[in-house]
Amino acid sequence: MADITLKKIYVKVWRQNSPKDKGRFETYEVENVSQGSSFLEMMDILNDNLVREGKDPIAFDHDCREGICGMCSLYINGKAHGPDTEITTCQLHMRKFSEGETITIEPWRAGSFPVIKDLMVDRTAFEEILQSGGFVSVNTGGVPDGNTIPIGYEDSEEAMDAAACIGCGACVATCKNSSAMLFVAAKVSHLAKLPQGQVEAKRRARNMVAKMDELGFGGCTNTGACEAECPKAISISNIARLNREYLCAKIAE
Amino acid sequence: MTILNSKIPAGPLAEKWSKHKASIKVVSPANKRKLDVIVVGTGLAGGSAAASLAELGYNVHAFCYQDSPRRAHSIAAQGGINAAKNYQNDNDSVYRLFYDTIKGGDYRAREANVYRLAEVSPNIIDQCVAQGVPFGREYGGTLANRSFGGVLVSRTFYARGQTGQQLLLGCYAAMNRQIAKGGVKMYNRHEMMDIVKIDGKARGIIARDMVTxxxxRFGAHAVVIASGGYGNVFFLSTNAMGCNGSASWVAYKRGAHFGNPCFVQIHPTCIPVHGDQQSKLTLMSESLRNDGRVWVPKKKEDAIKLQKGELHPNDIADADRDFYLERRYPSYGNLVPRDVASRAAKERCDEGFGVNNTGKAVFLDFKYAIDRLGIDVIKARYGNLFQMYEKITDVDPYKAxxxxxxxxxxxxxxxxxxxxxxxxVPGLYSIGEANFSDHGGNRLGASALMQGxxxxxxxxxxxxxxYLADEIMTPKIDTNTPEFDAAEKEVTGRLEKLFNIKGKQPVDYFHKKLGQIMWDKVGMSRNEKGLKEAIAEIKAIREEFWKNVFIPGEMKNVNPELEKAGRVADFLELGELMARDALTRNESCGGHYREESVTEDGEAKRDDENFTFVSAWEYTGENQEPTLHKEELVFENVELTQRSYK
Incomplete structure (x- = not known):
């Protein structure tokens, strides 16, 4: 079971010093990477080499390195979070790559996610969508006992399936339209499945969709790429639920 | 010399909090609008505080180093959150949760604080449900519970293996509502660099915009530190890469005492280090110990073969397996508390019975549970954890x-x-993992989320x-004052100094060196000689760091190496304080194990006569020995006993 060591790989990576910089690909060699290392540990080795050569290391977002914070956001060999399913970039391991391979790394590419530097993008647009209605308006205190409203097991499980979204943006980066529908649908569905979310359901669907459109995300054409690349396997059926919620809200207007 | 005043209210334990609430001052809504509060960190503690304070009407300014408050490391907590709801009718109560927490913490926490924690715990669950947190439910629609280590009741609420995520998304949503309303001004990708004091009171912070x-400068009537823990001083930990101790460390340098720095928790079930390219460690939930059996080979020759990869664990007969937790602790078995399980694993590996190529691993085996319950039951219970394990290690835990x-x-x-x-420091608060207050020497599982x-x-x-009731006449804090000038100059000066060293080694080189010393000498097992060596060695690395670190890139741009350098510079000081504290505390208690203080059969031995106190360290200046203050812990309600899990 011991992992072998890749003697040499080539990393072709997007370098862009600032939002206004034009940007270009650069290729680096990385030697002696254990296949037991994670993809981001390989990036650490590359950056360590660059720093030792006096060069600027590659900027990329990452934090928890266990697939839950949603910070990491690399497009690897043409796939969001790289060549494995139901994981984030930080959970990807070098076993998925072979000796002498050239690995291409790009940032998320979407008009609503401008590049900050190299592989780092600005996902503030997601924040703004959630601020427009992704919550239940309750203040701290003065709420009923947790068992006052029973919630069916299936409803609760479905709400949890949708609530598992980590807000990484892979759905947007993968979508040919750069649509944020899966992201918005996940939040709308999560709250639509729970009694606590009902009071504001209409306003929520209306406001979040309007905000999404305002921020320049594209429309959904049901290609399903978002579902395929989502590290948390959020189902596209949530988009159907969002459409229904939105329609109901519009009819009620 | 400062005198520690814990301000614990008088009166019976169960009435302290309500009497205290009735006696403290309240600020009118009209005045709240005029007051600014800074919150540093947006995990469970910071996020919930920012949202709640804004709902009350204060002007909140919240800061996080990530690109969104939702990414704070609370998000990674798996197992659950404790609350004294007694929904299971198993005789749980506020008192029982209080008692379990005090005992689990090895009698080194304040009774009054812990009781209050237990007292408000039921409200947390209600609040989270109202926000739409999808807790696990029974078929009848009521909230489900699971059991956790160190207790006899079932009081842990959970949302699959993602409880921290769901609770954080709950308070993040509450924050988002306030951000939209203008009650919270959010500063993402900002790192706090200093605290500004005016006339002895905290009046603001200096922060670096990590993009530009x-x-x-930011002024406020009060500052709240909610920046989490400092486990990354060890380089390898289950913390996120960006977790750091700098906000707490700056607070310390500005006059806030540091409590019990040597108390860190070592979690027994993490995926082992795979080699020297490792950047962080991944936790496997404590809940796995409910069904997994921990073992190493009985025979050293088997262990050696396992280490060389010449033997498969499944080929070792049951009779040749040493289920050492069941052997040493028959009554608790595989469910002994975290500190006990961790030390027992280390003991076996130190004796040469480790089972992987580095000799630093033990087995957690589900074969027996699968035989007993069937693979489907195990899949339903731990499916996501098993998947995570397989993705990381390439080993299928259903089979090996x-x-x-x-x-x-x-x-x-x-x-x-x-x-x-x-x-x-007046006006400077610290909440959540950043403070020392509720867990004593060891934290029980599912209690971190509760405290935050x-x-x-x-x-x-x-x-x-x-505090703020006395500040209603204080106008908006002006940041054009000599105090802000000086603090900003100091921050810029330090950044420039780091940047201009232009030495030969990257920041990680020093961080890894520090981490190794901390793990070897200030880790699971500590002794006087090792701690003294650690203090000297950390000093030497610190000196080398300030002469030989290299930071590339630009000051006025995204610069992760510069960010790391600042954090590691602080860890190089904090590590030394931890060693000092560990040296002073010549007893074994909770996560702190001194080899000089053990029972005849090798178990940890607490020394209540000499060490029933909180160590509060006061900063006295650069390269000066800090002053130790002792806050005596008074136990009026529980009797101190030696923990035993035999």
Missing amino acids: GEVK PMMIYPAIHYSMGGTWVDYNLMTS LADGYFVLPYTIGD
Whole structure:
């Protein structure tokens, strides 16, 4: 079971010093990477080499390195979070790559996610969508006992399936339209499945969709790429639920 | 010399909090609007505090180093959150949760704080349900519970293996609502660099914009530190890469005492280190010990073959397996508390019975549970964890035992605070993992989430009013003052100094060196000689760091190496304080194990006669020995006993 060591790989990576910089690909060699290392540990080795050569290391977002914070956001060999399913970039391991391979790394590419530097993008647009209605308006205190409203097991499980979204943006980066529908649908569905979310359901669907459109995300054409690349396997059926919620809200207007 | 005043209210334990709430001051809504509060960190503690304070009407300014408050490391907590709801009718109560927490913490926490924590715990669950947190449910629609280590009742609420995520998304949503309303001004990708004091009171912070590199000033009537723990001083830990101790460390340098720095928790079930390219460690939930059996081979020759990869664990007969936890602790078995399980694994590996190529791993085997319950039951219980394990290690835990080893997980120590959660600097508060207050020497599973949310939702919003009520005549804090000038100059000066060293080694080189010393000498097992060596060695690395670190890139741009350098510079000081504290505390208690203080059969031995106190360290200047203050712990309600899990 011991992992072998890749003697040499080539990393072709997007370098862009600032939002206004034009940007270009650069290729680096990385030697002696254990296949037991994670993809981001390989990036650490590359950056360590660059720093030792006096060069600027590659900027990329990452934090928890266990697939839950949603910070990491690399497009690897043409796939969001790289060549494995139901994981984030930080959970990807070098076993998925072979000796002498050239690995291409790009940032998320979407008009609503401008590049900050190299592989780092600005996902503030997601924040703004959630601020427009992704919550239940309750203040701290003065709420009923947790068992006052029973919630069916299936409803609760479905709400949890949708609530598992980590807000990484892979759905947007993968979508040919750069649509944020899966992201918005996940939040709308999560709250639509729970009694606590009902009071504001209409306003929520209306406001979040309007905000999404305002921020320049594209429309959904049901290609399903978002579902395929989502590290948390959020189902596209949530988009159907969002459409229904939105329609109901519009009819009620 | 400062005198520690914990401000614990008088009166019977169960009445302290309600009497205190009735006696502290309240700020009128009209005046709240005029007051600014800074919150540093947006995990469960900071996020819940920011949202709750804004709902009350204060102007909140919240800061996080990530690109969104939702990414704070609370998000990674798996197992659950404790609350004394007694929904299972198993005779749980506020008192029982209080007692379990005090005992689990090895009698090194304050009774009054812990009782309050237990008292507000039921409100947390209600609050989270109202926000739409999808807790696990029974078929009848009521909330489900699971059991956790170190207790006899079932009081842990959970949302699959993602409880921290769901609770954080709950308070993040509450924050988002306030951001939209203008109650919270959010500063993402900002790192706090200093605290500004005017006339002895905390009046603002200096922060660096991590995108532009700009150093900025922010004024407020009070500052709240909610920046989490300092486990990354060990380099390898279960913390996120960006977790750091710098906000707490700056607070310490500005006069806030540091409480029990040597108390860190080592979690027994983490995926072992795979080699020297490792950047962080991944936790496997404590819940796995409900069904997994921990073992190593009985025969050393088997262990050697396993280490060389010449033998498969499944080929070792049951009779040749040493289920050492069941052997040493027959009554608790595989479910002994975290500190005990961690030390027992280390003991076997130190004796040469480790099972992987580095000799630093033990087996956690589900074969027996699968035989007993069937594979489907195990899949339903732990499917997501097994998947995570397989993705990382390429080993299928349904077919071969998991390999695990202890890793640094949580810091019980932190900024010293009084009952109001105020540090020794007036107007400076510390909440959640950043403070020292509720877990004593060891934290029980599923209690970190409880404490973070208790502080942020239900304690700080009350206690901060007592201070701010006297500030209603203070106008908006002007940041064009000599104090802000000086603080900003100091921050910029330090950044420039780091940047201009232009030495030969990257920051990680020093961080890894520090981490190794911390793990070897200030880790799971500590002794006087090792701790003294650690203090000297850390000093030497610190000197080397300030001469030979290299930071590339630009000051005024995204610069992760510069960010790391600042954090590691602080860890190089904090590590030494941890060693000092560990040296002073010549007893074994909770996560702190001194080899000089053990029972005849090798178990940890607490020394209540000499060490029933909180160590509160006061900063006295650069390269000066800090002063130790002792806050005596008074136990009026529980009797101190030696923990035994045999």
